[in-house]
Amino acid sequence: MENMLNIKINGIPCSVPYGTKIIEAARMVGIEIPTLCYLKEMNEIGACRFCVVEVKGARSLVAACVFPIERDGTEIFTNSEKVRKARKTTLELILSTHERKCLSCIRSGNCELQKLCKEYGVSEEDKFDGAKPVYELDYSAAHMVRDNNKCILCRRCVAACNEQGIGVIGANARGIDTHIGSAFELPLNTTSCISCGQCIVNCPVGAIYEKDDTEKVFDAINDESKYVVVQAAPAVRATLGEHFGLPVGTDVTGKMFAALRRLGFDKVFDTNFGADLTIMEEATELLGRIKNGGVLPMITSCSPGWIKYCEHYYPTELDHLSSCKSPMQMQGAITKSYFAEKNGIDPANIVSVAIMPCTAKKFECGRDDENGAGYPDVDYVLTTRELGRMIESAGINFHLLPEEECDAPLGQGTGAAVIFGATGGVMEAALRTAAEVITGEELASPEFTAVRGMDGVKEATYNLGGMDVKVAIASGTKNAKILMDKVKDGTADYTFIEIMGCPGGCINGGGQPVQPASVRNFTDLKGLRAAALYKNDESRPLRKSHLNEDVKAVYADFLGEPNSHKAHELLHTSYVARPMYSK
Numbered sequence: 001m002e003n004m005l006n007i008k009i010n011g012i013p014c015s016v017p018y019g020t021k022i023i024e025a026a027r028m029v030g031i032e033i034p035t036l037c038y039l040k041e042m043n044e045i046g047a048c049r050f051c052v053v054e055v056k057g058a059r060s061l062v063a064a065c066v067f068p069i070e071r072d073g074t075e076i077f078t079n080s081e082k083v084r085k086a087r088k089t090t091l092e093l094i095l096s097t098h099e100r101k102c103l104s105c106i107r108s109g110n111c112e113l114q115k116l117c118k119e120y121g122v123s124e125e126d127k128f129d130g131a132k133p134v135y136e137l138d139y140s141a142a143h144m145v146r147d148n149n150k151c152i153l154c155r156r157c158v159a160a161c162n163e164q165g166i167g168v169i170g171a172n173a174r175g176i177d178t179h180i181g182s183a184f185e186l187p188l189n190t191t192s193c194i195s196c197g198q199c200i201v202n203c204p205v206g207a208i209y210e211k212d213d214t215e216k217v218f219d220a221i222n223d224e225s226k227y228v229v230v231q232a233a234p235a236v237r238a239t240l241g242e243h244f245g246l247p248v249g250t251d252v253t254g255k256m257f258a259a260l261r262r263l264g265f266d267k268v269f270d271t272n273f274g275a276d277l278t279i280m281e282e283a284t285e286l287l288g289r290i291k292n293g294g295v296l297p298m299i300t301s302c303s304p305g306w307i308k309y310c311e312h313y314y315p316t317e318l319d320h321l322s323s324c325k326s327p328m329q330m331q332g333a334i335t336k337s338y339f340a341e342k343n344g345i346d347p348a349n350i351v352s353v354a355i356m357p358c359t360a361k362k363f364e365c366g367r368d369d370e371n372g373a374g375y376p377d378v379d380y381v382l383t384t385r386e387l388g389r390m391i392e393s394a395g396i397n398f399h400l401l402p403e404e405e406c407d408a409p410l411g412q413g414t415g416a417a418v419i420f421g422a423t424g425g426v427m428e429a430a431l432r433t434a435a436e437v438i439t440g441e442e443l444a445s446p447e448f449t450a451v452r453g454m455d456g457v458k459e460a461t462y463n464l465g466g467m468d469v470k471v472a473i474a475s476g477t478k479n480a481k482i483l484m485d486k487v488k489d490g491t492a493d494y495t496f497i498e499i500m501g502c503p504g505g506c507i508n509g510g511g512q513p514v515q516p517a518s519v520r521n522f523t524d525l526k527g528l529r530a531a532a533l534y535k536n537d538e539s540r541p542l543r544k545s546h547l548n549e550d551v552k553a554v555y556a557d558f559l560g561e562p563n564s565h566k567a568h569e570l571l572h573t574s575y576v577a578r579p580m581y582s583k
């Protein structure tokens with residue numbers, strides 16, 4: 001029996017296990033203690049002092065996020081005059097060095113500092129005068145901007161980057177000069193940053209944000225000489241609703257397509273088509289490697305954050321990567337070749353836009369060898385957040401939108417494609433197709449549940465037509481390292497590995513709606529978002545990629561067979577070893 005302590009919080013009696021942190025205990029009686037730096041199990045450093053509370057008998061206020069309850073009879077006050085005064089002073093001190101530009105700030109309306117200032121009645125006027133360091137913005141990376149003038153030094157980004165096993169940002173200098181930067185103040189694009197954006201989704205304020213391409217896309221839509229085609233990734237439909245205040249895990253597929261149509265795109269396609277196409281190419285590549293003694297284990301290549309990680313950290317292992325482009329790039333290449341040819345459109349006039357849950361996709365679309373039809377497969381990548389802002393800015397009322405379908409012929413997607421958005425989903429989709437191709441028989445059930453779930457590393461073995469296939473899955477690059485060390489030392493006895501750069505996969509990508517710490521700390525964000533995708537899969541008439549009629553038509557009319565010469569030209573790519581630091 002757990003050692004229980006009887007305590008009181010704001011006079012309300014409750015019973016908590018020995019060692020419970022005050023912040024957790026307060027939630028048990030319905031009190032949410034405000035925080036700025038605290039991220040559960042990731043950044044428990046008690047640095048911002050905003051969560052301070054009074055403990056009867058203690059000489060000073062204590063930080064609720066790190067203070068454990070160890071005494072029976074402890075009495076805690078979370079909203080006393082002393083507590084409120086201390087929190088207000090903390091905010092005034094933060095604002096004394098903060099560039100207050102709420103009107104134009106990308107996080108206005110979704111900023112944890114702004115919200116707390118409003119709740120505590122803190123004004124924009126200077127309460128404390130003193131040194132105000134001014135920092136140059138770092139625009140060097142393809143995917144994001146760092147603005148230390150708005151940084152409140154909570155170090156949540158540092159923790160997120162470390163959690164990824166990357167650690168390219170940290171606190172530089174001391175005292176009033178303390179700021180977040182890379183080693184030796186190097187621009188981010190010269191480091192081994194993998195563009196995952198996990199720092200962005202964990203930042204409470206407007207100090208880190210994606211490079212915004214929304215105006216360029218509006219310009220293309222308004223240019224009559226351009227034919228603007230958009231695709232939306234599987235994981236976006238499970239999160240876009242959060243931007244409009246819908247509960248986490250709401251599937252908004254139909255409204256998403258309706259919104260894209262009202263924004264004025266000429267064709268609204270679904271990256272699910274590209275995901276099914278990827279399975280056809282990847283499963284064929286895998287079976288070819290098994291038959292012909294190719295390099296195994298083969299590793300998936302859908303996640304550009306993971307690919308960049310492999311190029312920086314495991315440059316000697318690149319031949320394990322599937323040569324398949326990601327679903328986004330495949331969809332773009334087919335749009336500018338097959339679709340252009342079929343519809344008599346000059347591919348030079350097609351603008352290919354992709355809505356993605358991912359900031360690394362902004363890096364990916366500019367990589368070499370990603371222009372199968374002689375033009376960039378994808379011209380602009382917008383994150384889920386950017387799409388949300390475009391919808392608002394165009395005066396579209398998301399809640400009033402009807403449910404609509406996407407367009408043909410690059411719109412059909414199976415349930416196998418939808419689950420690409422969650423860790424294990426690509427593996428499950430590949431297994432559904434590989435099993436039926438190898439055995440020539442229909443699966444009793446398309447579900448491979450052992451590869452599902454939010455564990456960082458998963459393993460399973462399946463017997464496919466008499467052949468044992470051992471698979472492994474990792475999400476988050478810190479977990480990728482566990483598998484890659486085995487690959488490197490030759491002890492990885494797997495046939496196929498799926499790796500996603502972000503923890504939990506694309507549903508938790510760096511381009512997804514930013515949820516405040518109060519939600520991140522106490523909600524199963526990844527699980528709820530993934531559940532929406534699995535439910536979507538269950539509801540589809542077709543759940544295996546090789547049954548996709550649009551994909552079959554592209555092979556019959558245009559590509560020939562999977563892995564054909566033409567398919568290789570359009571749908572496959574190459575990788576390059578990258579240094580840890582470059583000049």
Ligand code: SF4
Nearest residue numbers: 101102105111205206
């Ligand atoms: S970071 Fe927050 S408080 Fe600062 S300018 Fe932006 S919205 Fe305003």
Ligand code: SF4
Nearest residue numbers: 161193194196197199
């Ligand atoms: S994008 Fe990812 S790797 Fe780069 S600094 Fe942010 S968390 Fe670190």
Ligand code: SF4
Nearest residue numbers: 151152154155157203
């Ligand atoms: S950049 Fe954002 S997450 Fe990082 S320390 Fe500054 S405020 Fe915190």
